[in-house]
Amino acid sequence: MRWLRGVMLILVTLGGAVQASALEVVLHNRKRFVGEVSLSRKTVFVRVGATTYKIPRGGVKAVRLFGAEQVEYTRRKALLGTSVEAHFMLAKWLESKLQYAEAEQYYELTLKLDPEHEGAREALAYEHTDDGWTRTEEDVLRLRSRWLGPRGADACVELAMLHLKSGSEKRVEPMLRQALIAWPQHPGALEMMRPITDTYLSKNRYRLPVEGLWAVINDHNQHHRSAAFMQYGLDFMKVDEEFSMTRVPEPARVEDYYTWGATIHAAADGEVYSVNDGFPDNPLGAWTDFWSANTVCIRHDHGEYTVYGHLQNGSITVKVGQQVKAGDVIARGGNSGSSGWPHMHWAMYDRDGIGLPVTFSDFVEVTRQGDTKIESGRAHENHIYRNSFGEAP
Numbered sequence: 001m002r003w004l005r006g007v008m009l010i011l012v013t014l015g016g017a018v019q020a021s022a023l024e025v026v027l028h029n030r031k032r033f034v035g036e037v038s039l040s041r042k043t044v045f046v047r048v049g050a051t052t053y054k055i056p057r058g059g060v061k062a063v064r065l066f067g068a069e070q071v072e073y074t075r076r077k078a079l080l081g082t083s084v085e086a087h088f089m090l091a092k093w094l095e096s097k098l099q100y101a102e103a104e105q106y107y108e109l110t111l112k113l114d115p116e117h118e119g120a121r122e123a124l125a126y127e128h129t130d131d132g133w134t135r136t137e138e139d140v141l142r143l144r145s146r147w148l149g150p151r152g153a154d155a156c157v158e159l160a161m162l163h164l165k166s167g168s169e170k171r172v173e174p175m176l177r178q179a180l181i182a183w184p185q186h187p188g189a190l191e192m193m194r195p196i197t198d199t200y201l202s203k204n205r206y207r208l209p210v211e212g213l214w215a216v217i218n219d220h221n222q223h224h225r226s227a228a229f230m231q232y233g234l235d236f237m238k239v240d241e242e243f244s245m246t247r248v249p250e251p252a253r254v255e256d257y258y259t260w261g262a263t264i265h266a267a268a269d270g271e272v273y274s275v276n277d278g279f280p281d282n283p284l285g286a287w288t289d290f291w292s293a294n295t296v297c298i299r300h301d302h303g304e305y306t307v308y309g310h311l312q313n314g315s316i317t318v319k320v321g322q323q324v325k326a327g328d329v330i331a332r333g334g335n336s337g338s339s340g341w342p343h344m345h346w347a348m349y350d351r352d353g354i355g356l357p358v359t360f361s362d363f364v365e366v367t368r369q370g371d372t373k374i375e376s377g378r379a380h381e382n383h384i385y386r387n388s389f390g391e392a393p
Helices: 068-078 084-096 100-113 118-123 137-144 149-166 169-182 187-197
Strands: 018-027 032-039 043-048 051-056 060-064 127-129 132-134 212-216 234-238 263-265 270-276 295-299 305-309 329-332 344-349 360-367 370-377 383-387
Touching: 018 068, 060 149, 068 084, 084 100, 084 118, 100 118, 100 137, 137 149, 149 169, 149 187, 169 187, 295 329
Parallel strands: none
Antiparallel strands: 018 032, 018 060, 032 043, 043 051, 127 132, 212 234, 212 383, 234 344, 263 329, 270 295, 295 305, 305 344, 360 370, 360 383
């Protein structure tokens, strides 16, 4: 999911997308763009001058009327009066500006003035039958499922629940995916999606993304479960043979942690999909926001992506489009972004930004009682592992 690492600048052709004019697009990472906006199922396109920004829908917090568009909205509202057509045309205009909730409100006001208004009925997903205008709960939810943000996600989840109750299980996962594209942190969608993704089997061969002895630390506040792309995330910290994470008993600097400066490796063959670098590392015990982490994302075969986060500022050795092999050094451990002590966040997800569990190959679980070689298996929190990219450990 590209917005996790910042918005990527790319030129695109907008064929087939719904066009709208100059609006303000506000992202969750606090960036703002003003330009011509269009929308597809997964993506919001913002054209600013000669450049088009391609932003995953889940990265967009709001699309707002701006400048002349806000003035035009005020002008149209002032002229409404009791005119049926003025209400209807304002609703259509709002819909063209991606202001779906407001558009629905004015379609409903149109029907209060003229209950038989065909355009408003059709816009609100009514069908005309011998018994008059009718619509189902599913019709309403399907209409709202195209909205941006949490409200669109709400409708998708309710649709998924309707399908589940009606026995249409095949229709459940697509709606949950649509919900998590619209709002990756929707708790209901995350809860319903988890049993589906739990059974996923990796389609590529993955190695642990580290070399030597590392612990997978406890996600004590369950923050990995707060967003779709982090559902199966793992936090790695390098340890010594005594399982200590620090070089001194009472660490006072990031340099006191073995993770600081340790090499981070590609977990599988692939192509570098995105790189974020240049964010400063935090002093020990301090952290910045989620969007200020240095990261690398690698695209693998079969639509699987892996992300490596909290990397040391300036340590990333790969570029977008570069081909990498499993074991290649891509960066060093750091403390950037929402990180208070050096560790490396790692996760895998699919093209929709839905987190996936990973099966790793050829590593060793290390305990006080001895070592256990694992040819294929998942890594778990509160466990310590040894990995080598030379001969199999």
